[in-house]
Amino acid sequence: MLAEDREYVERVLTGEPEVFEQLVRKYNRLGGAIAYGVLSDFHLAEDVVQDAFIRAFEALGSLKEPGRFRVWFAGIVKRRSIDVLRQRKTPRMRAVSLESGDAEGRGLGDAISSDSRRPGQSPDESQLDAAVHAERRRQVLACIAGLDDDDRIIVSLKHMEGLSYKEIAELLETSVSAVESRLFRVRKVLRKKLSAVLNMDSPGS
Amino acid sequence: MKTPDCNCSTEAIWRYVDRELSAREMARVSEQLRNCDNCRRNYERQSLLARSLTSGFVDSPFGESFVVRSRERFSTVGISRSPGPGIRTIEGGTKLFFRSKTFIRIAALVLLVPVLLTAGYLFRSPAGQPLGGLRVTGRDEVNVRTAETPGQASQVQPSPGYSVFEAGRIYDVPPATTLSLLLGAGDGREAGVARLDISGPARFSTDPGCTIENFHGNLIRGVLRARVQHRQEGESFRVSAGGLHQARVIGTVFVLTANEGSTSLLVEEGLVSFGTVGENGEYLESSRVGPADELVTLPSPADAVTSHPAGAVPATARPAPADDSPDAVKPAPAGIDPGAGGSSGKPASSSDPVPGSLRDQLDRPANPRGE
Numbered sequence: 262m263l264a265e266d267r268e269y270v271e272r273v274l275t276g277e278p279e280v281f282e283q284l285v286r287k288y289n290r291l292g293g294a295i296a297y298g299v300l301s302d303f304h305l306a307e308d309v310v311q312d313a314f315i316r317a318f319e320a321l322g323s324l325k326e327p328g329r330f331r332v333w334f335a336g337i338v339k340r341r342s343i344d345v346l347r348q349r350k351t352p353r354m355r356a357v358s359l360e361s362g363d364a365e366g367r368g369l370g371d372a373i374s375s376d377s378r379r380p381g382q383s384p385d386e387s388q389l390d391a392a393v394h395a396e397r398r399r400q401v402l403a404c405i406a407g408l409d410d411d412d413r414i415i416v417s418l419k420h421m422e423g424l425s426y427k428e429i430a431e432l433l434e435t436s437v438s439a440v441e442s443r444l445f446r447v448r449k450v451l452r453k454k455l456s457a458v459l460n461m462d463s464p465g466s
Numbered sequence: 467m468k469t470p471d472c473n474c475s476t477e478a479i480w481r482y483v484d485r486e487l488s489a490r491e492m493a494r495v496s497e498q499l500r501n502c503d504n505c506r507r508n509y510e511r512q513s514l515l516a517r518s519l520t521s522g523f524v525d526s527p528f529g530e531s532f533v534v535r536s537r538e539r540f541s542t543v544g545i546s547r548s549p550g551p552g553i554r555t556i557e558g559g560t561k562l563f564f565r566s567k568t569f570i571r572i573a574a575l576v577l578l579v580p581v582l583l584t585a586g587y588l589f590r591s592p593a594g595q596p597l598g599g600l601r602v603t604g605r606d607e608v609n610v611r612t613a614e615t616p617g618q619a620s621q622v623q624p625s626p627g628y629s630v631f632e633a634g635r636i637y638d639v640p641p642a643t644t645l646s647l648l649l650g651a652g653d654g655r656e657a658g659v660a661r662l663d664i665s666g667p668a669r670f671s672t673d674p675g676c677t678i679e680n681f682h683g684n685l686i687r688g689v690l691r692a693r694v695q696h697r698q699e700g701e702s703f704r705v706s707a708g709g710l711h712q713a714r715v716i717g718t719v720f721v722l723t724a725n726e727g728s729t730s731l732l733v734e735e736g737l738v739s740f741g742t743v744g745e746n747g748e749y750l751e752s753s754r755v756g757p758a759d760e761l762v763t764l765p766s767p768a769d770a771v772t773s774h775p776a777g778a779v780p781a782t783a784r785p786a787p788a789d790d791s792p793d794a795v796k797p798a799p800a801g802i803d804p805g806a807g808g809s810s811g812k813p814a815s816s817s818d819p820v821p822g823s824l825r826d827q828l829d830r831p832a833n834p835r836g837e
Binding site for chain 2: 278279281282285286289290292293294297303304306307310311314315318319394397398401402405416417419420421423425426441444445448451452455458459
């Protein structure tokens, strides 16, 4: 990975700017996981990651160790995300009660009705299934959005990007054991919140 | 039933779900899950939560679609696929692209094309031989490359249509994505010999020398489900896992899971020969597994060597008793079975028909999740 990143960076710096797209392809999900972790909003996160790539492209010459592009880029995304968060005056998404639907009072029945059923038409099985899954995903994201920023970043790096504890620790400049214990704790909280949605039989540990 | 020695902590099970354990520890927890209802229920709950959290991100706007959407915006600052004469460089200035250089490149390309085509025709390798059709479903694209050109990956987007499935390819399947390979003439849909569904995150390769009749794939990591028609005399269907174990198929439906070092097999129909690769590259059958058997796991030979001397009793197909160590397999593999016809992802010997680099390339990152 280090060698590949180094090669990409050096090629961009020596007159092949189109090679930068390889870095975009390789790291946009990673950037997305960090930006979403800070912002809890996919659309904002997309803008931030695009900005971060442009900034990275423009500052690529200042990168001292081209092989460490990933960590460097992650830092740009995080800083840019925090800037955007500060600029936004509107309240951020909050966790909502799963029993009562979301903040707008929409429950599962409403979701099925509006998402997959035309007026006067009964939802068939596949529509119902799709709506249930969509609603479940929405509830999962709502729970994740209710976490603290640092917890949310770890959860998105783990579950959106599928990074190992070691990779997360490297990106967040912390220890593997700190990542591990935080993940255990956060997932315990999420499990409690989602136990009704996921039909988990007992709260457990 | 909770076993008296139930000592699996929640943390240990999370590490198991996250694949953050060594092969030895994975095998130990696997064994515990088989024998302890309490631990198994705990595992099922945690596994469900992990899948649900991952599914929450399915609709994120990232992946290949982000690359496509971003091109227009990026082109305004010089990040472009086809740079024009004015290229912005990182040093901060703008330097002109020398037209003479462009001209030389174009001229060289024009001259090279017929030469390469001729050379390619004369020296074409068996890699790339069509084996059937493939299709990607789910969230993201699948990266496809060869061992010889690891830096030149192509992408297959999720689509209802079928692309060509070829020998000598390495497929990287991202999370929440499934790669379906149809082995057979044409796109494999009409005269299908086998169907393999590989769920991401996974890495799978096909042997450069394999054919429809004698198929050999290698599951580097991930989960694979295969449905295979009955093989005729002289035909074979083999899938190696992690370069250590191999499932030889007689005509069956099975699920193979390659973890770090260990490999698990669950047979739904038919019969599968399951074993390890011996010291001289020969295939050593550990067991024959059928639908009546439960999940069979073969651990890393390296671990086996650590805990048991060579010649330990082979693992059995049945769930092992409490004191039966899952480490009981033949020791370290080396080389490739000459009869296997090529790579299985095993450590390659100098006489391999597939260069030793294949294994290296398999472990080398080609997609955003490479390690």
